[in-house]
Amino acid sequence: MPPMRSAFIALSKNRTLRNFSERSAVGRRMSSRFVAGMEIDDALRVAEAVNRQGMAVTLDSLGESVTSETEAHQAADFYHQLLDSIDARKLNANISVKLTQMGLQLSPVLAESIAWKLAEHAGKLGNFVRIDMEDSSLTQVTLDIVRRLHARPEVCAAIGTVIQAYLYRSQSDIEQLLADGIRVRLCKGAYKEPANVAFPRKAAVDANYIKLSRMLLDSPLYHALATHDDAMISTAKSFAKQRGIDANRFEFQMLYGVRRDLQRTLVREGYKVRVYVPFGRDWFPYFMRRLAERPANALFLAKNFFRA
Numbered sequence: 220m221p222p223m224r225s226a227f228i229a230l231s232k233n234r235t236l237r238n239f240s241e242r243s244a245v246g247r248r249m250s251s252r253f254v255a256g257m258e259i260d261d262a263l264r265v266a267e268a269v270n271r272q273g274m275a276v277t278l279d280s281l282g283e284s285v286t287s288e289t290e291a292h293q294a295a296d297f298y299h300q301l302l303d304s305i306d307a308r309k310l311n312a313n314i315s316v317k318l319t320q321m322g323l324q325l326s327p328v329l330a331e332s333i334a335w336k337l338a339e340h341a342g343k344l345g346n347f348v349r350i351d352m353e354d355s356s357l358t359q360v361t362l363d364i365v366r367r368l369h370a371r372p373e374v375c376a377a378i379g380t381v382i383q384a385y386l387y388r389s390q391s392d393i394e395q396l397l398a399d400g401i402r403v404r405l406c407k408g409a410y411k412e413p414a415n416v417a418f419p420r421k422a423a424v425d426a427n428y429i430k431l432s433r434m435l436l437d438s439p440l441y442h443a444l445a446t447h448d449d450a451m452i453s454t455a456k457s458f459a460k461q462r463g464i465d466a467n468r469f470e471f472q473m474l475y476g477v478r479r480d481l482q483r484t485l486v487r488e489g490y491k492v493r494v495y496v497p498f499g500r501d502w503f504p505y506f507m508r509r510l511a512e513r514p515a516n517a518l519f520l521a522k523n524f525f526r527a
C-alpha cells in the first residue's frame with residue numbers, strides 16, 4: 220500500500236485529531252467537499268438536488284464502531300427517521316448502513332436485530348437497505364447476518380450488501396450471494412488490509428474488480444458497480460453491450476463530491492447512477508478514507524480552503 224494511503228488510513232483512527240477536527244469550524248468546512256452536512260435536513264436537501272440531476276441516492280448517516288447499546292439504538296433511530304423522510308418527500312433514495320454503527324462489535328445479535336428492524340421498515344415502504352462492508356475482520360459476520368436476514372420473506376427484497384474486490388475471498392462470496400439471490404454492490408475496498416487477505420497491488424485489485432463485475436452483470440439480479448475508475452466503468456459498459464445487457468439492469472454508484480463530471484456523463488449516456496451521500500457529525504474517519512484514496516485531494520482542499 221502506498222505510504223500516503225497508509226498514513227491517511229492510520230490518521231482516520233486517531234482519536235485526538237478526530238475529536239479536534241469534528242468540532243472545529245475549519246474541519247467542517249474542509250469536510251463539506253465530501254460530506255453533505257451535519258443534519259438530516261442537509262442530507263435530504265442534497266438528495267433532492269441529486270435526484271433533480273437524474274441520479275438516485277443512498278444516504279449514509281455517518282458513524283461507526285459505537286461503544287454502547289444506547290448509541291447503537293440512537294443511530295438506528297436516525298435511519299428510521301430517514302426512511303420515513305425519504306418516503307414523505309418521495310425521494311429516489313435508499314440507505315447505507317454500517318453494522319458496527321448498529322453495535323456489531325458489542326454484540327452481533329444486537330446488530331442483527333437492529334438491521335432486521337431497519338430492513339423490515341424499508342420493506343414496508345418499498346425501500347432498500349444496503350449493508351456496507353467494513354474491514355476484513357468483519358466480512359464473515361457481516362455476510363452471515365445479511366444472509367440470515369435475506370432468508371426472512373418479509374425483508375428479502377429490502378436488503379443487500381457490499382463486496383470488496385481487493386479481498387481474495389470475494390469471488391467465492393459473490394458465488395454464494397448470487398446463489399442466495401442477494402443484491403451486491405461491488406467496490407474495490409477502502410481499508411488497510413494485510414497481504415494474506417487482500418491483493419497488495421492495485422493492478423491485481425483492478426483485474427479482480429473486472430472479473431467480479433462481469434459475474435454480477437451476467438446474473439439476473441440488479442447489482443451496483445461502485446467505482447470512479449474510468450477503466451472499470453468503460454470495461455463494464457462494453458461487457459454489458461457485448462452481452463446485450465440493458466443499461467437499466469444495473470447501476471453505477473459514486474461518492475458525493477467525487478468525479479461529478481463522470482456522474483453527469485453516465486446519466487447523459489442513459490446509465491443509472493446512484494450517489495452515496497454521507498452526512499452527520501461523525502465525518503472524520505469517512506473523510507480521511509477519501510483522502511487516502513487520492514492524496515491529491517488534500518492539496519486540492521487546502522488550496523481551495525485558503526482561496527475561499
Ligand code: FDA
Nearest residue numbers: 351352381406407408409445446447448472473474495512
Ligand atoms: P481508484 O481508487 O482506483 O480510483 C480511480 C480513479 O477515481 C482515481 O484515479 C480518481 O480519478 C478517482 N477517485 C477515486 N477516489 C477518489 C477520491 N476520493 N477523490 C477524487 N477522485 C477519486 N469501500 C468499502 O470498503 N466498503 C464499502 O461499503 C464501500 N462503499 C462504497 C460505496 C460507493 C458508492 C463507492 C463509490 C465506494 C465505496 N467504497 C466502499 C469505497 C471503495 O472501496 C473505494 O475505496 C473507492 O471507491 C475508490 O476506489 P475507485 O473504485 O474509485 O478506484
